[in-house]
Amino acid sequence: AFAPIAQGNVNTALRAGDYEPMEGEGKMNMKIDLDSKKVVNMEELAAGDKKVYCRCWLSGTFPLCDGTHAKHNDATGDNVGPLIVSGPKKE
Amino acid sequence: AFAPIAQGNVNTALRAGDYEPMEGEGKMNMKIDLDSKKVVNMEELAAGDKKVYCRCWLSGTFPLCDGTHAKHNDATGDNVGPLIVSGPKKE
Ligand code: FES
Numbered sequence: 001a002f003a004p005i006a007q008g009n010v011n012t013a014l015r016a017g018d019y020e021p022m023e024g025e026g027k028m029n030m031k032i033d034l035d036s037k038k039v040v041n042m043e044e045l046a047a048g049d050k051k052v053y054c055r056c057w058l059s060g061t062f063p064l065c066d067g068t069h070a071k072h073n074d075a076t077g078d079n080v081g082p083l084i085v086s087g088p089k090k091e
Numbered sequence: 092a093f094a095p096i097a098q099g100n101v102n103t104a105l106r107a108g109d110y111e112p113m114e115g116e117g118k119m120n121m122k123i124d125l126d127s128k129k130v131v132n133m134e135e136l137a138a139g140d141k142k143v144y145c146r147c148w149l150s151g152t153f154p155l156c157d158g159t160h161a162k163h164n165d166a167t168g169d170n171v172g173p174l175i176v177s178g179p180k181k182e
């Protein structure tokens with residue numbers, strides 16, 4: 001099962017020490033809550049809900065997607081897109 | 092309301108023409124389904140479900156988060172984190 005996220009301050013050296021950034025890996029978030037140490041959003045879905053969530057950090061309606069990912073992909077050759085989550089069907 | 096995502100092939104020039112990439116904006120996805128034009132995931136939550144979704148494109152359990160974002164943030168000074176979505180409470 002997924003280990004619970006360590007909320008506390010894990011020793012940075014321990015965490016980053018053995019990490020090899022990928023070629024070209026850089027900052028992704030240039031816009032959203034820049035003064036926050038880590039941007040985490042909590043969402044609740046009701047029965048019948050369907051929401052489209054941003055994963056490119058460029059949406060004007062973050063955490064929801066507004067389609068900006070298409071322009072980002074065209075401009076950078078990336079292929080990122082949203083996460084679509086549905087709640088259980090309405091009875 | 093959110094306009095439906097244009098699935099068809101929208102004229103690239105039209106889409107990217109007026110788009111100004113942000114300073115430092117580059118590819119975010121170096122690992123996940125690289126042969127796909129746009130990576131979109133569809134997920135369904137049942138009552139009582141709670142899932143942690145990756146928004147950094149580095150998780151080994153994508154589309155779910157596995158904590159790699161913390162190492163990415165430490166290595167790049169970024170502040171990205173997951174999206175936590177819960178279904179309706181179980182009756
Ligand atoms: S605007 Fe960010 S994924 Fe669509």
Ligand code: FES
Nearest residue numbers: 145146147156159
């Ligand atoms: S591993 Fe990507 S947001 Fe946690």
